[in-house]
Amino acid sequence: MVEVPLDYGNPRGQKIKIAVSRKKATDTANYQGAVLFNPGGPGGSGLAYPAVMTTRLGAALAAKYDLIGFDPRGVGSSEPALRCDVHFFDPVRPDYVPSNLAEELAWVKRSKGYAEACGKTYGSLLDHMTTVDAATDMDQIRKALGQSQISYVGYSYGTYLGATYATLFPTKVRRLVLDSIVNPERVWYDANIDQNHAFEARATDFFAWIAKYDATYHLGTTGADVEKAYYAARAKLKAAPAEGRVGPDEFDDTYLAGGYLKSRWPLLADALSKYVTASETAPLLAAYATYGDSSGDDNSFAVYSAVECSDAKWPRNWATWHRDWWQSYRTAPFLTWGNAWFNAQCAYWPVRAAREQRIDGRQVKNALFFQDTKDAATPYQGGVEMHKRFPNSRLVVMDGGGNHGLTGRGNACIDDIWKAYLSDGTLPASMPGPDVHCAPFADPVPPASATTLMKSSAAQDDDWVPGER
Structure with a gap:
């Protein structure tokens, strides 16, 4: 544990504890210092990293390297760990998509209740849960390690955390890797609306892929056919949740996972096919357990809320949300209302948002960024914008892969550049726009057997990167 001030404006005051894990370097002749990792969220644990x-x-x-994992303040093994309502995600929840104003306002009441529960339990802590606070904690970890500089690898929200650290402590950065990048111009209300449209595009790709293999899945020969089958299944689950556990929201949460990694498509398609064509629920329940089940513990969501609601201003008038999210739903129904209710507590958060930190990487001497053009969780423009703000960075783009989290997944073009940089600081040559373009992995194909299906899914998700909602 590393002890840090709760409030950096009062460093002699109350202390909290940040959980840290370390695997020490063994190649001391080629020692490169300490590298910190963050998997995303906000709210993701990094201790296993x-x-x-x-x-x-x-x-x-x-x-x-000394490999350093940590749980940011409020997360997991850090103390205190935030939990506002451990039953908030217990199934079956009210349908995300309101059928009328009364249902919409019922969800508003639910979201407001969550915010109030957080305020009641963690009133003083919520004032100090911004990304700036977490980044300043990182510098305390650096000091505790006795390092003059640190390297950093961050995924998804972890890119915003890393960029914030580099903005605040540019001379303490040795090497900086940001993978699947938050747009610093859109934090956070606008970023979530951007996600709605990006996930809609990935859902369209997913439906088209299923249609390509109609001989396997029998859901239709066009993406439109499959989309129709998908929403019919959702309506059926609203009327009769599968085994009392998977209703429409749980179904949405499960299939959202396909927007992060296309390697998940075969398992998700198989579950959808068996439910639609044969009313089998076991594959759907298994998919929910793997990808969608957040019941029983809201720690990640509590920290997500505390950070995002505090980092930047959100509309505090529900009329604004009502207008914006119904407008989004008209062209992006796949995620819109689920995403709205994942964030609506910010309209009622008991702590007013801090002044947004302007990300500025002009003083950082080197950095390496990775971004997929079809990333749904952190859309492509985020990588472009962050690259502009770090003029000494290089931007490596995967063209059309649709994956969230690119490094270390076996793409030689991506990994060779990543490993060269971390090995000795080598960067690609600077080019106009993106500096390097990498071809994506091929789309998956349906496995030959159920055993192969499960093994393939497990192999892809043993190190899954939690992302933004």
Whole structure:
């Protein structure tokens, strides 16, 4: 544990504890210092990441670093860990998509209640849960490690955390890797609306992929056919949730996972097919358990809320939300209302938002960024904007892969650049626009057997990167 001030404006006051894990370097002759990892969220735990990153980097490169994982303030093993309502995600919840104003206002009441519960339990802590606070904690970890500089690898929200650290402490950055990048111009209300449209595009791709393999899935030969089957299944689950656990919201949460990694498509397609064509619920329940089940513990969501609601201003008038989200729903129904209710507590958050931190990387000497053009959770423009703000950075783009989290997944073009930079600081040559374009992985194909399906899914998700909602 690293003890840090709750309030950096009062450093002699109350202290909290940040949980830290470390795997020490063994190749001391080629020692590269300490590298910190953050998997995203906000609310994701990083304690397991020294082991995860040993696999991703390879043993030889990992041995050059002290690999540092940590749980940001409020997360997991850090103290205190936020939990506002551990039953908030218990199934079956009211349908995300309101059929009338009364249902919409019932969800508003539910979201407001969550915000009030957080305020009642953690009133003083919520004033100090911004990304700036978490980034300042990172510098306390650096000091505790006895390092003059640190390197950093961040995914998804972790890119915003890393960019904030680099803005506040530019001379303390040795190497900086940001993978699947938050748009610093859109934090956070606008970023969530951007996600609605990006996930809609990925859902369209998913439906078209299923249609391509109609001989396997029998849901129609066009994406429109499959989309119709998908929403019919959703309506059926609203009327009769599968085994009393998977209703329309749980279904939405499960299939949202396909927007992060296309390697999940075969398992999700199989579950949808068996439910639609044969009324089998077991594959759907298994998919929900793997990708959608957040019941029983709201720690990640509590921290997500505390950080995002505090980082920047949100509309405090529900009429604004009502206008904006119904407008989004008209062209992006797949995620819009689920995303609205994942964030609506911010309209009623008991702590007023801090002044938004302007991200400025002009003083950072080097950085390496990765972005997929079809990333749904952190859309492509985020990588472009962050690249502009860090003039000494390089931007590596995967063209059309649709994956969220690119490094360490076996794409040679991506990984060779990533590992060279972490090994000795080598960066690609600077080019106009993106500096390097990498071809994506091929789309998956339906596995030959159920056993292969489960093994393939497990292999892809043993190190899954939690992302933005």
